[in-house]
Structures are given as C-alpha cells and as structure tokens.
Amino acid sequence: MQKYLGIKEWSASMRINHWAVAISIFILIVTGFYIADPFTIYAGETVNKFFMGNVRFVHIFFGGFLIFLSIWRLYLAFFSRFHADWRDFLAWTDIKGTVAQIKFYLLISRHPEQKYLYGPMQSLAYTGCWMMVVVIIITGLIMMGAGYHAGLTSIAAFVLKPIENLLGGLAMVRLIHHIFTWLFILFIVVHIYMAFWYDTVLKQGTVSSMVGGIKFKRTKE
Amino acid sequence: MAKGHDSEYKKMIDKQYKDLMKQCQVHMEQIERVLPEPKEDLHEILRDRGFSRRDFIKWTSAMTAALMLPPIFRPMVAKAAENFSRLPVVWLHFAECTGCSEAFLRSSYPNVDDILLETISLEYHETLMAASGYQAEQNLEKAINDFNGKFICVIEGALPRGLDGRYLTLGPKGKTGIQVAKEVTSKAAAVVCIGSCSAFGNIPAAKPNPTDAVGISKAIGVKTVNIAGCPPNAVNFTGTVLHYLMFGSLPALDSLGRPLWAYEKRIHDFCERRPHYDAAEFVEEWGDGGAKKGWCLYKVGCKGPYTYANCSKVRFNDGISWPIMAGHGCIGCTEPAFWDHMAPLEKPLDEKTLGGGERTIDNIGIALTGAAVAGVAVHAVASVIKYKGKNIFPKNDDRMNTKEEKHD
Numbered sequence: 001m002q003k004y005l006g007i008k009e010w011s012a013s014m015r016i017n018h019w020a021v022a023i024s025i026f027i028l029i030v031t032g033f034y035i036a037d038p039f040t041i042y043a044g045e046t047v048n049k050f051f052m053g054n055v056r057f058v059h060i061f062f063g064g065f066l067i068f069l070s071i072w073r074l075y076l077a078f079f080s081r082f083h084a085d086w087r088d089f090l091a092w093t094d095i096k097g098t099v100a101q102i103k104f105y106l107l108i109s110r111h112p113e114q115k116y117l118y119g120p121m122q123s124l125a126y127t128g129c130w131m132m133v134v135v136i137i138i139t140g141l142i143m144m145g146a147g148y149h150a151g152l153t154s155i156a157a158f159v160l161k162p163i164e165n166l167l168g169g170l171a172m173v174r175l176i177h178h179i180f181t182w183l184f185i186l187f188i189v190v191h192i193y194m195a196f197w198y199d200t201v202l203k204q205g206t207v208s209s210m211v212g213g214i215k216f217k218r219t220k221e
Numbered sequence: 222m223a224k225g226h227d228s229e230y231k232k233m234i235d236k237q238y239k240d241l242m243k244q245c246q247v248h249m250e251q252i253e254r255v256l257p258e259p260k261e262d263l264h265e266i267l268r269d270r271g272f273s274r275r276d277f278i279k280w281t282s283a284m285t286a287a288l289m290l291p292p293i294f295r296p297m298v299a300k301a302a303e304n305f306s307r308l309p310v311v312w313l314h315f316a317e318c319t320g321c322s323e324a325f326l327r328s329s330y331p332n333v334d335d336i337l338l339e340t341i342s343l344e345y346h347e348t349l350m351a352a353s354g355y356q357a358e359q360n361l362e363k364a365i366n367d368f369n370g371k372f373i374c375v376i377e378g379a380l381p382r383g384l385d386g387r388y389l390t391l392g393p394k395g396k397t398g399i400q401v402a403k404e405v406t407s408k409a410a411a412v413v414c415i416g417s418c419s420a421f422g423n424i425p426a427a428k429p430n431p432t433d434a435v436g437i438s439k440a441i442g443v444k445t446v447n448i449a450g451c452p453p454n455a456v457n458f459t460g461t462v463l464h465y466l467m468f469g470s471l472p473a474l475d476s477l478g479r480p481l482w483a484y485e486k487r488i489h490d491f492c493e494r495r496p497h498y499d500a501a502e503f504v505e506e507w508g509d510g511g512a513k514k515g516w517c518l519y520k521v522g523c524k525g526p527y528t529y530a531n532c533s534k535v536r537f538n539d540g541i542s543w544p545i546m547a548g549h550g551c552i553g554c555t556e557p558a559f560w561d562h563m564a565p566l567e568k569p570l571d572e573k574t575l576g577g578g579e580r581t582i583d584n585i586g587i588a589l590t591g592a593a594v595a596g597v598a599v600h601a602v603a604s605v606i607k608y609k610g611k612n613i614f615p616k617n618d619d620r621m622n623t624k625e626e627k628h629d
Contacts, residue, residue: 037571037583038520040511041501049500056499107603110613146487147526161476170487170527171553171562174570175582182586186593193597201604202613 006214011082013072015213021069024062025184031059032181063140070133083117089130091116091123098124111202122194129187132180138163139177146170238291241468245297248469249304256307256371261340263303270336277302280333287535288460288472289482301466305337305459308466309372311364311405312346315398316389316425316434317378321416322348324452332539334455344372347391354393365408373462374409376402379418379425380440381432388432402441411471412437412445415458420447420478421557428561438478446471447478449530451554456535457483477557479529488525488551491533494518512548522567523550530555 010018034055041051077086092098098120100112105121118126142164145157167173198206209215267277281298285291288298312322325338326349343349344364345357352360364372378398381388386397406412414437417423425434438445448457461480464472472480489495497503497517504511504521517523525533528551536543545551553563565572572581 037569038501038503040503040505040516040520046496046500046502049502051501053499055501104613105600107607111615113615147490149486149490165476165557168558168562169556171524171556171559171570174527175573178571178582182582182589185586185590189590189593190597193601197597197601197604201601201608 003219004216005219006216008082008213009209009215010213011076011080012213014076014080014082015210017069017073017076018210021066021073024066024069025188027062028059028066029181029184031055031062032177035059036178060144063137063144066133067137070130070137073130085117088117089123089127091118092120092127094120125187125190129184132183132187136177136180136184139167139173139180142173143170143177238293242293242297245294245467249297249300249467251469252304252307252466256304256309257342259304259306259340260342261306263305263337263340266336266340267333272333272336277333284456284460284463287456287482287531288464294467297467298463301463302333302337304466305462306340306342308462309342309344309364309368310346310375311344311361311372311409312375313377313401313405314347315376315378315380315402315419316432317416317418318424319348319377321377321450321452322346325455325458334459337459338455344368358392358394361405365405369408371410372408373465374405374412375415376406376412376419376437376445377415379422379434379436381425381434382440383431383433388434399440402437406437406441406443411465412443413458413461414438414445414447414449414478416453417449417451417554417557417559420445420449423451423554423558424560426558445478446474446480449477449479449484449555451552451559453555454483454532454535454537457531475529479555483531483535484529484555486529486531488528488530488533488545491531492525492545493533494545515548518545518548518550520569521550522552522565522569524553524556524559524563524566524570525551527563527570528553528556528559 035052038052038055041049076084077089078084094115097112097115100109101120103109104111116123138160141153141156142160145153145155145160146164148154148157164170164173167176195206195210198204199208203218205215205217264274264277277299278295281295281302282292284302285295285298288294290298314322325335344367345361347357350357350360380386380398380402382399386399389398390396391398391401414420418425419437421436422430422434422439423436425432426436436445436447437443438447446461448461450457457480460483461472464470464480464482472482475481475484489498492498494515494517497515498519502511502514502516504516504518506512507521519526523545525545532543532551533545536546550567552566553559556562563570565574571583574581575585
C-alpha cells in the first residue's frame with residue numbers, strides 16, 4: 001500500500017512572495033516589450049487614446065511593486081520565522097558540491113547529498129536572479145526618474161544620476177535594462193523546467209510545494 | 222491660514238529675488254568700470270537689421286523666462302545684452318567641423334541672439350579673423366595678456382590625445398591643440414565649450430577613435446561649461462554669457478557640466494508630439510499617414526526620450542522650427558558619445574545591433590531562449606531514459622529522501 005508523507009517546505013509569506021514576483025515579472029516583460037517596440041493604434045481620435053500611457057503606468061506600477069516584493073523577500077531571507085534561508089543562497093560556495101551537482105545534471109553521476117534548502121546550482125541561479133532584480137530596478141528607476149520632475153522618483157533619479165553618467169546616458173541605461181529582460185526570460189525557461197523536472201522525473205513534489213507549501217512524497221508502507 | 226502661509230512664502234521669494242537683483246546691479250556696474258567700452262551699439266545694429274524696439278523687448282522677455290528669472294529682471298537682461306560686446310572672447314577651434322560657428326553666424330532668419338553673437342568682441346577666432354600665420358599668433362598672445370583673467374575662452378572641437386597630441390597641430394609654431402588649450406584656458410575667466418565635440422568628444426571621439434580624442438575638460442582637466450549640441454542652440458550660449466555678465470558667475474550646471482536652465486529636462490518631456498506617444502500613435506515609416514498627421518517619431522528613431530536639451534522649448538532659427546517639428550526624430554546630439562550610443566539614428570534603439578554586427582539584442586535573446594528550450598527538451602528525454610524508476614539520491618540524504626525510505 002502506498003502512503004503520502006508531507007513535509008512543510010515553504011511558509012505562506014514565501015509562497016505569496018514567490019507568486020507575486022512571478023506575476024510582476026511576467027507583466028513587466030510583456031509591457032516592457034511593448035514600450036521597447038510598440039504597435040500603433042490607428043482607430044479613434046488622439047484625444048480618446050492613452051494606450052502607451054496606460055502601458056507605461058502598468059509597467060511603472062509593477063516595477064514599484066517589484067521593489068516592494070524584493071525588500072520583503074530580503075526581509076524573509078534573514079528574519080523569516082519559518083526558515084530564514086540566507087545561508088541556503090550561498091550553497092554554491094561549496095565548490096566540490098557544485099561540481100558534483102553539475103555532474104548530476106549532465107547525467108554523469110548520482111545526485112550528491114543536498115545539505116541546504118537549495119542545491120548548489122539552484123542557489124547560484126537564485127542569487128544571480130536577485131542580482132538581476134537589483135540591476136533592473138536601478139536602471140528602471142533611472143529611466144522613470146528622468147521623466148518625473150517632482151516627488152520620490154525625482155529623488156531616486158537625483159541619487160542615481162552618477163550611475164546614469166557612468167553607464168553612458170539614458171540610451172545605455174535602456175540597453176542594459178533590455179538585456180536584463182532577456183536574462184530574466186532565460187532564467188524563467190530554466191527555472192520552470194527544473195521545477196517540473198524535479199517534480200516528474202525525480203518525484204520530489206516540487207511544483208505543488210510552491211502552491212500548498214507542503215512537499216508530498218510517496219512512500220512504501 | 223493658508224493665505225498667511227502664502228504671503229510668508231511670497232515675502233521670502235521676493236526677498237531672495239531682491240537680493241539677487243542687488244547682486245546683479247553691483248556686478249553690472251563693476252563690469253562697466255572694468256571692461257572696455259562696447260565696440261558696437263547694439264540698438265543701432267538692431268535698427269539696421271530691421272528690428273524694432275518692440276522686437277528687442279519681446280526678446281528680453283523670452284530670454285528672462287528661458288533663464289528662469291522673474292520678469293523684474295527684464296531690464297537687467299536688456300542691459301546685459303547692450304554690454305554683450307564688452308566681454309572679450311577668445312574662440313578656439315580644435316577637432317571639429319566649424320558647424321557650430323556656422324550655425325550661429327549664418328542663420329537666414331537671424332534673431333537677437335544671432336545678432337548678439339555677431340557683436341561679440343572676438344579677440345581671436347580662427348574662422349573669422351583676417352590675420353594668419355605669425356600675425357594671428359601675436360593676436361592671440363596679445364588678447365590673452367591684455368585681458369588676463371577677464372576674457373571668456375570659447376572652445377569648439379575635441380582634443381586628440383594620441384601621438385602626444387600631434388594629431389592636431391596649429392599655427393606657425395606647430396603647437397599641439399593641447400598646448401594651446403592649456404595656455405589659453407589658464408588665463409581665461411571661464412571656459413565655455415560650444416558643441417558636443419568640445420564638451421564630450423562627440424564625432425572625433427566616436428568608435429574606433431583612432432586619434433584618442435576626448436572633450437576639453439577630460440583632456441586638460443579644467444572645469445568647463447558645456448553647451449552641448451551638434452550644433453547647440455545659440456540661445457543656450459547667449460543665455461549662459463548673459464548670466465555671466467549679470468551675476469559674475471556661471472549658471473548652475475548639471476553633473477555633465479551643462480547649464481541646468483537649458484539642459485535639465487528631456488526633449489521628450491516637452492515635445493509637441495508627446496500626446497501622440499502616449500496615445501500609441503507612431504509614424505511607422507517616412508511619409509506614411511501618421512507622418513502626415515504629425516504623429517510620434519519614436520519608431521523611426523527619435524532619441525528624445527534619452528536626451529536632455531531644451532530644443533522642444535526654444536526651437537531654432539527665431540523659433541521657426543526644430544528637428545522633431547520638421548518631421549525627423551531627435552538624434553540625441555547633446556548626450557555624451559551620442560554617435561555610438563544613439564545609433565542607429567533613424568531606427569529605434571530596439572533595432573540597435575551589437576558590436577558592429579547584424580544582430581540586435583532581441584535576435585540574440587530569441588536565439589538563446591530557443592537554445593535553452595531545445596537544451597532542456599534534450600535533457601528531459603535523456604534524463605527520463607537514464608533515471609526512470611531508479612532512486613538516484615544518497616540513502617542518508619534526509620532532505621531528498623523520506624525517513625521511511627531510509628529503513629527499507
């Protein structure tokens with residue numbers, strides 16, 4: 001007879017944060033590509049149309065939301081009452097384990113012992129992802145601040161002005177912002193695949209754990 | 222309550238401007254004592270050119286507003302304009318096309334700004350002076366010694382640093398541009414860079430930059446006022462000089478040395494076609510229906526969103542037109558390295574190719590995403606074949622195995 005065993009893996013705030021980030025990034029990618037290469041709306045009078053304005057509003061709104069979510073996630077990494085996982089983000093610093101993990105992914109050897117919440121390559125990808133979030137937030141704030149001359153955003157623009165000059169002006173800032181969009185897309189492809197791979201091939205119950213918080217596993221009685 | 226607060230605020234502002242006015246008056250009197258008599262009578266010249274007194278007053282209003290001063294400063298602006306030709310100017314040319322001088326001096330509809338520039342007391346200007354050879358050299362030396370610490374050094378053009386600066390030599394003594402620039406700027410009251418070449422290097426410094434050209438402040442390490450643009454608007458230069466005449470100091474500058482009153486905001490922020498941008502109405506190709514209706518030029522390469530300048534406010538040639546009004550997008554000429562960073566000039570940055578190749582970021586991104594999807598598909602099939610039905614986790618790994626499994 002088969003029995004299912006559940007282990008709590010993710011706290012509710014971690015899960016809410018994860019899916020909020022996922023939805024934000026999806027909306028930001030779609031609206032971002034529109035802003036980069038918009039299509040024209042021919043029907044109607046100019047006075048009645050505000051499509052680009054609305055898309056930019058949604059993009060900026062979710063950009064701001066992503067800043068909030070990042071700060072929230074940073075807080076959880078250090079002060080989560082369930083499991084503060086900041087050490088797990090550094091699993092990749094164990095070089096031997098990282099090499100063993102790469103060998104496993106290349107189907108050369110067996111799965112090494114997993115000492116942390118995240119595997120070594122997983123932790124590297126997630127650390128990189130949050131670094132990407134930092135870069136895309138800073139470049140985004142620079143571009144947003146350039147168009148707003150009052151309020152909090154203008155303060156952000158003023159503070160980030162040296163970075164804008166260092167990168168070579170708004171055109172270069174835009175270029176970097178666009179490059180990082182593609183890095184997010186690549187991250188998403190691999191992330192979703194790995195989640196489903198662990199779930200279906202390695203039978204780890206990964207995907208459902210990010211929804212219900214509990215990792216279910218089939219055990220023999 | 223609110224009214225009281227308002228009047229308090231108003232009093233404070235009034236006091237601030239009165240102090241500024243006093244400072245201005247003191248400085249103007251000092252200038253009239255120290256600097257030579259105006260070489261030419263501005264009003265006479267304006268009358269000869271068919272400008273009425275009313276035109277001149279209108280111009281002072283516009284200029285006062287452009288300098289972000291309240292209307293009480295109009296008489297001071299007028300006075301500063303009359304004293305404009307008192308200010309000795311040494312105008313140097315380095316690696317450039319003289320387009321900035323040409324743009325200032327040859328407008329077919331000259332306004333007061335252009336005429337002011339014609340009355341300027343040019344002690345030395347390589348394009349306009351009659352002297353040549355040793356005589357020209359003497360003129361320059363005389364000018365910088367006669368007006369030591371009083372003249373304004375205007376520089377047009379970048380400085381090549383390669384071969385010890387010998388890519389650019391001038392004059393009978395074969396001095397390098399860097400030598401001349403150092404000599405003259407060390408005695409100048411202020412250094413004003415006209416055009417993006419002297420400000421940031423611009424086209425002479427564009428990739429691959431074989432002469433290692435850079436802007437003036439980077440080449441010789443002096444503080445400069447950068448009137449960026451290719452060419453810049455005459456208003457931005459005359460305004461800066463008027464500010465200098467009125468207050469004895471240079472206007473507030475942004476982090477790249479450009480006067481804030483002219484370069485604080487982007488073209489995009491005050492563009493007359495901006496409503497079409499927000500309405501998602503774009504010119505898709507030159508001469509299409511959208512172009513005829515004056516729609517936004519973003520998709521035919523307008524770089525207004527990345528460019529800090531006041532072209533959309535002051536326009537060119539007596540306010541007749543400016544690039545976006547004429548139907549061509551902004552090329553971003555007031556920004557550092559615009560020739561490289563803003564390319565391609567007639568396509569949006571989305572179509573920028575990387576490293577001189579033919580691939581845009583989107584091409585590369587799509588290819589990499591496709592490779593990633595193909596890669597994980599191969600990995601999925603291979604791993605299913607290899608790991609199907611096998612337990613590949615170490616027996617003692619609690620995290621990946623359940624405790625129950627450990628017992629069997």
